Amino acid sequence: MPQALATLKTLIEEHLAAERSDPVRALQTPEQLRAKFELAPPEEGIPFEELSERLRGIMAATPATASDLFFNQLYGGRDPAAFTGDVISAVLNTSMYTYKIGGVQVLIELALVKRMGQMMGFPDAEGVFTPGGSLSNLAGMVVALNQAIPGYKDHGAQGKQPRIYTSIEGHYSVPKAAGLLGVGQSNVVKIPVDGRGQMLPEALEAAIVSDIEAGFTPAMINATSGTTVLGAFDPIAAISAIAKRHNVWLHVDAAYGGTFVFHPELKAHFADVGLADSVTWDAHKVMSTPLTCSVILVKEKGLMTQAMSQSASYLFQGGEDEFNPGTRSIQCGRRNSALKLWCAWQVNGDAGYLAKTQSVRNNALTAQRCIEAAPELSLVRVPESINICFDAPGVDTDALLDAVCESGQGMIGHAQVDGRTVVRLVFLNSDVRTEVVERLFVAIQAQARALAIAPAA
Numbered sequence: 322m323p324q325a326l327a328t329l330k331t332l333i334e335e336h337l338a339a340e341r342s343d344p345v346r347a348l349q350t351p352e353q354l355r356a357k358f359e360l361a362p363p364e365e366g367i368p369f370e371e372l373s374e375r376l377r378g379i380m381a382a383t384p385a386t387a388s389d390l391f392f393n394q395l396y397g398g399r400d401p402a403a404f405t406g407d408v409i410s411a412v413l414n415t416s417m418y419t420y421k422i423g424g425v426q427v428l429i430e431l432a433l434v435k436r437m438g439q440m441m442g443f444p445d446a447e448g449v450f451t452p453g454g455s456l457s458n459l460a461g462m463v464v465a466l467n468q469a470i471p472g473y474k475d476h477g478a479q480g481k482q483p484r485i486y487t488s489i490e491g492h493y494s495v496p497k498a499a500g501l502l503g504v505g506q507s508n509v510v511k512i513p514v515d516g517r518g519q520m521l522p523e524a525l526e527a528a529i530v531s532d533i534e535a536g537f538t539p540a541m542i543n544a545t546s547g548t549t550v551l552g553a554f555d556p557i558a559a560i561s562a563i564a565k566r567h568n569v570w571l572h573v574d575a576a577y578g579g580t581f582v583f584h585p586e587l588k589a590h591f592a593d594v595g596l597a598d599s600v601t602w603d604a605h606k607v608m609s610t611p612l613t614c615s616v617i618l619v620k621e622k623g624l625m626t627q628a629m630s631q632s633a634s635y636l637f638q639g640g641e642d643e644f645n646p647g648t649r650s651i652q653c654g655r656r657n658s659a660l661k662l663w664c665a666w667q668v669n670g671d672a673g674y675l676a677k678t679q680s681v682r683n684n685a686l687t688a689q690r691c692i693e694a695a696p697e698l699s700l701v702r703v704p705e706s707i708n709i710c711f712d713a714p715g716v717d718t719d720a721l722l723d724a725v726c727e728s729g730q731g732m733i734g735h736a737q738v739d740g741r742t743v744v745r746l747v748f749l750n751s752d753v754r755t756e757v758v759e760r761l762f763v764a765i766q767a768q769a770r771a772l773a774i775a776p777a778a
């Protein structure tokens with residue numbers, strides 16, 4: 322281990338320096354990378370020093386997704402306390418299925434579930450950490466199906482056809498989960514949205530009523546708090562009233578937006594989330610906890626355990642289910658994702674997360690101002706949270722983003738809005754300073770002007 326620790330320290334210090342001087346790396350082709358590195362596992366092991374050399378090259382060739390010019394996906398930044406907790410988790414190598422194995426780590430996870438549940442309006446939630454929002458949404462759907470069709474776990478749908486409702490702006494993990502769980506993706510009903518990207522409650526109710534008349538079993542409504550493209554929030558109170566009227570499970574996918582429960586204004590979107598039955602919240606998004614770190618929270622204790630638990634005498638050997646998180650998890654062996662969030666929360670406190678959400682929201686508003694002041698650019702939507710969708714009329718969006726990336730000025734992605742490809746700029750790294758955002762827009766404007774004069778081939 323001493324050699325591993327020394328190597329780690331050197332490699333990490335070098336990496337942080339390289340990331341500062343080279344925050345956007347040109348994408349290399351698979352052929353280029355295969356030619357550069359020996360990637361197949363060897364028959365004979367190599368000395369540790371050689372591993373360290375190989376890692377140095379591989380780290381330098383990896384896209385810089387933690388730098389302050391990464392705006393491409395819904396994660397970013399690097400929380401030092403969370404990083405520390407993640408490394409400690411690897412050192413402890415605890416599998417989070419039973420109290421016998423996890424001990425105090427289980428209590429840490431329980432404390433986070435309790436606190437995060439309370440913040441969402443669930444006084445005493447049942448929950449478990451998962452490897453991401455997709456898995457948390459899937460877990461929510463498992464519980465919903467077991468509530469909609471008693472005995473689902475043992476006997477399947479028993480001749481019934483469950484239906485799932487989500488908006489057209491909902492994340493793809495919802496139909497994916499329906500496909501995986503045997504519901505079938507065609508039984509996911511996509512509800513239209515208004516101009517802000519919020520689900521239309523009247524359309525939702527009409528779809529449910531028509532499904533009931535046609536003999537379907539409405540099993541789950543997925544409302545999204547923080548949609549992937551527009552960062553919009555579905556109207557929870559109105560959706561919850563419909564869910565209650567028709568006795569349908571309401572899941573809130575707050576994988577992305579959950580952390581805005583700390584934000585002084587955006588937290589208003591969470592006032593009614595306590596009316597829902599389950600919530601997904603990713604800490605690896607706006608909280609900048611290293612991937613992966615997500616939680617599924619269920620309001621009524623016991624329902625997750627009922628839907629998930631299995632008897633396995635080689636693993637579960639007594640003790641209350643509450644302290645054996647494997648009884649409510651999809652996984653058996655499970656990495657400890659709770660410790661890194663616990664470490665980060667210890668250091669940030671609620672106040673630190675409030676400041677983080679203010680910082681990312683302010684950056685989004687700075688971006689909005691830059692776009693409104695730029696004759697080359699056009700804002701596609703007023704930002705609902707921290708997603709900025711815009712384009713440069715007359716300029717191909719892909720060509721614009723490639724030019725910005727290739728010139729080392731920022732890594733940004735695109736999305737479809739109103740049937741066309743636009744820039745989707747997302748601000749999740751709270752360490753990004755206002756000047757960085759302003760500089761980014763100077764670069765984007767210059768590239769847009771250049772491309773308008775000489776369109777990409």
Ligand SMILES: Cc1ncc(COP(=O)(O)O)c(C=O)c1O
Pocket residue numbers: 395452453454455456458491492494545547548549574575576577603615
């Ligand atoms: C609204 C929403 N839900 C779920 C997910 C999936 O989360 P994960 O990438 O952690 O699986 C995302 C990812 O961006 C998302 O935006």
